[in-house]
Amino acid sequence: MLHIEIDVLKAAKAAKTKHFCDHLLTFQGSNRPDYVYMVMTLLFKDLHKLRSETSDNWFTISTSLRLSMQSLKVG
Secondary structure, three states, X not given: OHHHHHHHHHHHHHOXXXXXXXXXXXXXXXXXXXXEEEEOOOOOOOHHHHHHOOOOOOOOHHHHHHHHHHHHXXX
């Protein structure tokens, strides 16, 4: 299934979508029968790290909804 993820990233780059970064397309990977992996550049802190930096160690509903909307936005 790794080829699907690669195709999505290439299509996002070709479409010049706003929420995909060119750096994400600098990846290495393998598609062997025993395991599949893809390594990409981390551009900022991951969600776990961001959440742990909040005062309550959790996101508000508003923040969660905004994160969800931004991660799903394509155009």
